[in-house]
Amino acid sequence: MAGFAATGAQAQSIDFGDDASRWSNDGECDDPRFEGPGMTNTPLLDADIGHDATDCRAAFEAGRLSLRGGQAPSTGGKGQPAPAAQIVGGINFGDDSGEWSRDGECDDRRFFGSGMASGFSWDHVGRDASDCVAAFQSGTVRMWDYTEARAATQCSAIQFGDDSGSYPNDYECDDIRFEGPGAAMGMSIENMGGDASDCSRLCDYGVVFLRDY
Known part of the structure; x- marks a missing residue:
């Protein structure tokens, strides 16, 4: 662990960015600028550069991370300053x-x-x-507010359409009209009204709600 020891001054010289990543505040650093035991075990994505600040700062200050490859501490990946939020x-x-x-x-x-x-x-x-x-x-x-959307969504009053979309019956709701933990990773207007079985079931289970309410 000695190789990862960090000082407060070193941490202050690094622009950790913000917490805009989907994986922020999960106790693991997802920013690929860093390496060490404080990193996530999942694949690193360029999209997370400078967007997992709280996790990465905490791990860095705890001596569980160092900058990968000795790159300059003030950079935000690829040699460019981390964008300001x-x-x-x-x-x-x-x-x-x-x-x-x-x-x-x-x-x-x-x-x-x-x-x-x-x-x-x-x-x-x-x-x-x-x-x-x-x-x-x-x-x-x-x-979008989960609580407001949940209160406004009446599943029995929604016309869910049919299963003519690209990803029917895959246990995720691909209809762009919906949001929530049961919604697919990527949403497209092309699947609007085309994933009825998944979306109606997940709506009844309380894990997808209307996006526009």
């Missing part, structure tokens, strides 16, 4: 590091409304800040 209205919108940033549509799955893109996944959370901030400020998106 945009915080508006108390919401951490993250940065513009996503593939579809600055295209006039919000791709961050945490939001819903007419300003959203026609497809999104958890990979885009916290990575389309400028688009989502603009939509949020114009009132075309707002933060």
